[in-house]
Amino acid sequence: MAEEIERVFLLDRLPELPPQAEAWRIEQGYLPDPPAGSQPGTYYEGRVRRKVSPGGKESFIHTIKSGQGLVREEVERDLEPSEFAQGWDQTLGRRICKTRHKVAQDGVVWEIDAFDEFPLVMAEVELESAEQTVELPEWLAPRVVRELTEDPRYRNYALATVGLPPDHAS
DSSP: OEEEEEEEEEESSOOOOOTTOEEEEEEEEEOOOOOTTOOTTSTTSSEEEEEEOTTOOEEEEEEEEEOOSSEEEEEEEEOOHHHHHHHHHTTTTSEEEEEEEEEEETTEEEEEEEESSSSOEEEEEEOSSTTOOOOOOTTTGGGEEEEOTTOGGGSHHHHHHTOSOTTOOO
């Protein structure tokens, strides 16, 4: 398993993005609980995702994540379109769609997600280590409301299965 080290921030709205920003479309669905007796790490766990690049190229990914907070375990594998379709059929009622704006700056990639289903915009940045510090870029800092890294209610899984937290206010 690989580690995912990521900080997440709630934004009050989509910031004015720098010219190098790329917009990706993402649809992802969360698979139901694995069947009894299945082996951990099977296709039945996690999520399936379709990503569409700025140029229109599609990719399909199956991801299993575990843990909470700053450091989590993550396993990904590419899917064929037919495998994605089979998994997607199982995710009804457990889906989210978003536009992800990617901005490479100062050695990291900021990902700004604007959700279709909710009045919600979040920024995230993946780090090389839990000790790595990162400074909010000037185009992003004024839009940050608070950090959500340790708040599991704002993980994509929770948003897809439960919705926005009842006390959400941006």
